[in-house]
Amino acid sequence: MLVLTPGMGIGPEVTAQALAIHPLKQPVLLLGDRTVIGRELTAVGLEWTAVDTLAASPHGVTVMQPESEEPVEVAAIRTAAEACLAGHASAMVTGPIHKQRLVAAGFGYRGHTDFLGAICSAEPVMAFVGGELRVALVTTHVPLAQVPALITAARVHHVAQVAAAALVRDLGLAHPRLAICGLNPHAGEGGLLGTEEQQQISPAIDALQTAGVDARGPVSAETAFLQMRAGEVDLVVAMYHDQGLAPLKAVDFGRSVNWTLGLPLIRTSVDHGTADALVGTGEAKADSMVAAISLAERILHHRAQSPVSATSPVSPVPSSRVLQS
């Protein structure tokens, strides 16, 4: 069974559209406001059943509204994660939430990724895949001024190691090649423009290479994404939000999927926000939700085919050519 949390704003309508476009072979449970979700499912002609508990063997499309003191969208995410951890569900797919509104209602996390990390007592890694580019982020939703202090060798190592393992286990890449960005312009330009590369990022890369991970860098962010587009690397490790996501969305908007790595469950998500201005206009596109559901299915397929260890080492592959940059 797949669990879906449609979320807020355009979330419920793009979820219903996605299920109409992309029918699932396995049962799907939608968690959230039953009235809202049910209305959208009915609007696209999908049959559904309301349920009150996580049934052991559901059929088709079911909708459950979790009972909780929390906002229903928060309770939905918690219930979905618990269903995955308990083995009732194989993966969770999430729609957008409006963080400002949830924070005002008492939500204490910066988003899904942090919330799931707390539920699972794990250190999650935010990644985006699905289009031309693949990105994993060392830091995510923090003020830019706080970023430099958060770039530690341990965190860079963790993110790259988790990302490399996920590419092997979940996407079937035999020898993933990772470009590790610098923090500063031109990756610090040999120390002229900052020292975090020399003090934190390069030591992490050395340790990764020793552990058999094909990690290259620190490389200028400009160059890293060119290498990815040229097929020379398989994933870019970006040090912070805009360094990774501004290029990703400029190239891949609507195709990429927000994928949380490093958790004991599978979670994929749309790459867009709640887009409240589009609700009910018919303009919201379901492409990203379809991509998120498809990625979850693809990961399940790979895990079923080759159940290797998530921590198996990956071998380095030599770099091919030098970019003109």
Next chain:
Amino acid sequence: MLVLTPGMGIGPEVTAQALAIHPLKQPVLLLGDRTVIGRELTAVGLEWTAVDTLAASPHGVTVMQPESEEPVEVAAIRTAAEACLAGHASAMVTGPIHKQRLVAAGFGYRGHTDFLGAICSAEPVMAFVGGELRVALVTTHVPLAQVPALITAARVHHVAQVAAAALVRDLGLAHPRLAICGLNPHAGEGGLLGTEEQQQISPAIDALQTAGVDARGPVSAETAFLQMRAGEVDLVVAMYHDQGLAPLKAVDFGRSVNWTLGLPLIRTSVDHGTADALVGTGEAKADSMVAAISLAERILHHRAQSPVSATSPVSPVPSSRVLQS
């Protein structure tokens, strides 16, 4: 007369190739190492003449090696700027320099842009145009940790105002629309992820709008570049190097031109580095140098056609639609 400084690394060979592909209607003076430049010109079959002074009426392709205590590539940039300021040349086009090597030789600037600002006693603005995206940068070659303190309302205002005026005067856009990025992820998300937007960037946008500049934001960098690709804005003002240049190069590499605004001279440049590993291999591409020369010609054409004031106000144009982000 156009002056060109081929620079270092692949600079001389891509300059010669560019002049072979894209013959100029006006005389061109190449400044730098005469032996190196002459060899590359001869290699592509171009006739050239060596000169010792800035001749008042040169013909065809001439090469001059400036006499100076400085590295020849630095003296070339200085001489080119002085030729523009004195009215001997109409514009300058520059190739790549290797900053680390020049700094080791005593060069005291972070690059062409800062050096030209000092020569002209002006506050330059680094911009990139030529492909799908146009970007102007509020800060450039500084360590990321120093960026937040440099984001002042005055600097944001200066950059946006200079950029809007250049789009009117030099590219012929009647009513340029500017997207002003936030500094923090999601443009600070209403203060949850930083306050520079509220304290510095929004006040600058208010002042710009009052002055008749169509400045919109602060907007998330992810959204700003989507708006640019969708044709909803004409230029993105990015707060720092990687926020602007990682998306720009991911989308436009090889097509974009580094264009210095805010100076009393016209300067365009390639968007790539010295790529030392490619020197002499025949793999270096002249596309960016051709684009840089073409942009200088286009600016001269626009200025000749409509010699309006660089500070003429520009009228706001209403936004059209809300992006799903």
